[in-house]
Amino acid sequence: MGFTYADLFAGIGGFHLAADSLGGECVFASEIDAEAQRAYAANFELTPHGDIKLADTSDIPNHDALFAGFPCQPFSIIGNRLGFEDIRGTLFFEIARILKAKKPRMFILENVKQLTGHNGGHTFRVILDTLRELGYHPHWKTLNALDFGLPQKRERTIIVGFLEDVPFAFPEPEKSGNLKDVLEPDDAIDPKFFASEHIVKKRANLHKSAFTPGIWHENKSGNISSYPYSCALRAGASHNYLLVNGLRRLTPREMLRLQGFPDSFKIVCNDRQTRKQAGNAVPVNVIQAVLKAAISALKQEF
Ligand SMILES: C[S@@+](CC[C@H](N)C(=O)[O-])C[C@H]1O[C@@H](n2cnc3c(N)ncnc32)[C@H](O)[C@@H]1O
Incomplete structure (x- = not known):
């Protein structure tokens, strides 16, 4: 129709x-x-x-x-x-x-x-x-x-x-859906998406995940949890609010995939803008x- x-x-x-x-x-x-x-x-x-x-x-x-x-x-x-x-x-x-x-x-x-x-x-x-x-x-x-x-x-x-x-x-x-279908291969990830050693260690001290791959989520009170899926993407969230396997941020392409946008969708804006748009x-x-x-x-x- x-x-x-x-x-x-x-x-x-x-x-x-x-x-x-x-x-x-x-x-x-x-x-x-x-x-x-x-x-x-x-x-x-x-x-x-x-x-x-x-x-x-x-x-x-x-x-x-x-x-x-x-x-x-x-x-x-x-x-x-x-x-x-x-x-x-x-x-x-x-x-x-x-x-x-x-x-x-x-x-x-x-x-x-x-x-x-x-x-x-x-x-x-x-x-x-x-x-x-x-x-x-x-x-x-x-x-x-x-x-x-x-x-x-x-x-x-x-x-x-x-x-x-x-x-x-x-x-x-x-x-x-399956996170494996959304995540880009580790060796294709630009190093700029990895959280600092300090943050990674701090999170690992607070949380052990039952899921690989998993998305680690930090709530407003600083508590960490992880799931075999992502919590809701948010336009104004802090930089490290969601971390793949407690290690790195999602790439713009991964965020768009989490929203069902196909890979044919052209990314023309910078990372910060695309993160806001996907959220x-x-x-x-x-x-x-x-x-x-x-x-x-x-x-x-x-
Ligand atoms: C919740 S988002 C909707 C996103 C959209 N459904 C999508 O899939 O990308 C709301 C949008 O409304 C836009 N907006 C806010 N005020 C507006 C206005 N007065 N006129 C037109 N757009 C506006 C914002 O810039 C934002 O992109």
């Missing part, structure tokens, strides 16, 4: 990769960060528009689907009433504004797992009520990248909505599975 889509808060194109693999055609993308725009343009031959707040809806082509992994901005600005008038000033308002004007048949939104519990559940209720007010039937679930072929524990709230009341069901967990991205496999289920639900309706 061919369909058109708008890619909001596009980052480096996690939604774009998933949608194109299922017959999608991107008609509009928006991303404010110049380096992410550059990476997107190098890979998709389409330079995203900048700040979505400045986009006039008359300049956005009509589309069948809208995708947005919107930033996990604090929603403290949301007032006490529920619905559209309550969300002004938030980036979610920008999504609602475009849904209201363009009325795509479906959307997929992605955010952190904690979104559903934020402010005692009030934020999420406002989001769902706003979507209903706009005429959509929203469905939501927390999905984990680990359940969709990727060796990364990354839990995210996914909201899928349709104008029609279609029989949508979220995909069931599939298989988990911000949506796992491609998760969106592929959700979008497949959404397309199948739409087909059953017609």
Whole structure:
């Protein structure tokens, strides 16, 4: 099934990769960060528009689907009433504004797992009520990248909505991925990715891993644990937050693989930028599975 889509808060194109693999055609993308725009343009031959707040809806082509992994901005600005008038000033308002004007048949939104519990559940209720007010039937679930072929524990709230009341069901967990498929061979790793001897020794004194390969994770209190998969990549994490076998950082290519980006994805930005971009991205496999289920639900309706 061919369909058109708008890619909001596009980052480096996690939604774009998933949608194109299922017959999608991107008609509009928006991303404010110049380096992410550059990476997107190098890979998709389409330079995203900048700040979505400045986009006039008359300049956005009509589309069948809208995708947005919107930033996990604090929603403290949301007032006490529920619905559209309550969300002004938030980036979610920008999504609602475009849904209201363009009325795509479906959307997929992605955010952190904690979104559903934020402010005692009030934020999420406002989001769902706003979507209903706009005429959509929203469905939501927390999905984990680990359940969709990727060796990364990354839990995210996914909201899928349709104008029609279609029989949508979220995909069931599939298989988990294998770290061995993600890690580059040791002899191909640039020495700059290895942690200092001091850090390696300090970690080894604190932790013995049961897993090889394994990813060692340092939490906020400095405790070390390790798993046969990666903990969630984070855009703003400290440099040595995740260490492969307690020895070295992940390379940019490995981080992109952990998010389901194929090796054909061109890396055009420096390590620091690519690390931030990979940490911000949506796992491609998760969106592929959700979008497949959404397309199948739409087909059953017609
Ligand atoms: C959570 S990330 C989404 C990443 C994307 N799903 C991907 O796969 O790479 C949110 C993105 O929204 C962008 N952003 C934040 N404010 C924006 C705005 N006002 N207009 C457009 N993009 C914005 C950020 O630069 C960031 O790349």
